[in-house]
Amino acid sequence: MAVKRGSRATGPEMPEGEIELAEPPVLGEPASADFGSALAFLPMGLGSAVMAVGLSMGHGSPTTYMMSGMMGISMIAMSLTQLGQSGKERKRRMRAERRDYLRYLAQLRKQARGAAAEQRAAVRWDHPEPQDLWSLAMGPRLWERRASHDDFARVRVGLGSRRAALRFVPPETKPVEDLEPLT
Numbered sequence: 001m002a003v004k005r006g007s008r009a010t011g012p013e014m015p016e017g018e019i020e021l022a023e024p025p026v027l028g029e030p031a032s033a034d035f036g037s038a039l040a041f042l043p044m045g046l047g048s049a050v051m052a053v054g055l056s057m058g059h060g061s062p063t064t065y066m067m068s069g070m071m072g073i074s075m076i077a078m079s080l081t082q083l084g085q086s087g088k089e090r091k092r093r094m095r096a097e098r099r100d101y102l103r104y105l106a107q108l109r110k111q112a113r114g115a116a117a118e119q120r121a122a123v124r125w126d127h128p129e130p131q132d133l134w135s136l137a138m139g140p141r142l143w144e145r146r147a148s149h150d151d152f153a154r155v156r157v158g159l160g161s162r163r164a165a166l167r168f169v170p171p172e173t174k175p176v177e178d179l180e181p182l183t
Contacts, residue, residue, distance in 0.1 A: 016166065025097040050071065
């Protein structure tokens with residue numbers, strides 16, 4: 001009896017390769033005084049100068065003292081506001097970096113789960129479940145493995161865990177103390 005065999009059906013592709021992971025965000029340096037911060041204090045300095053000139057003129061009117069007091073209060077309020085804004089900007093920037101990195105990790109998680117599903121499908125194609133073997137014996141895959149194939153006479157004996165075919169390579173990072181703790 002002669003058996004006419006067709007070419008071997010190709011199964012799902014086994015994912016392979018490496019993905020280089022991005023470095024996590026680094027804790028920002030404490031806010032330092034820069035030129036922008038100095039410009040914010042310029043109106044306060046000018047207000048102080050106007051207040052000093054107004055008081056040195058010697059007109060003891062109640063309006064002058066009231067305006068001088070208002071200038072002093074506004075100068076203190078502007079200073080406190082400026083100090084508070086510099087910390088808020090740093091926190092906002094760190095939250096944005098954290099959000100971007102968490103979004104990046106979510107994309108990697110989807111990619112890893114997809115690669116795991118592809119790997120599972122590829123392994124199950126080559127080594128089907130024992131309860132599915134009878135249906136394969138009735139189909140076109142019955143005589144697909146030939147002596148020239150790498151998996152000829154290979155038998156599935158049991159189940160076990162396998163390494164992921166797609167590798168995620170961690171980056172070179174700064175010391176853990178310098179990295180931003182993701183919450």
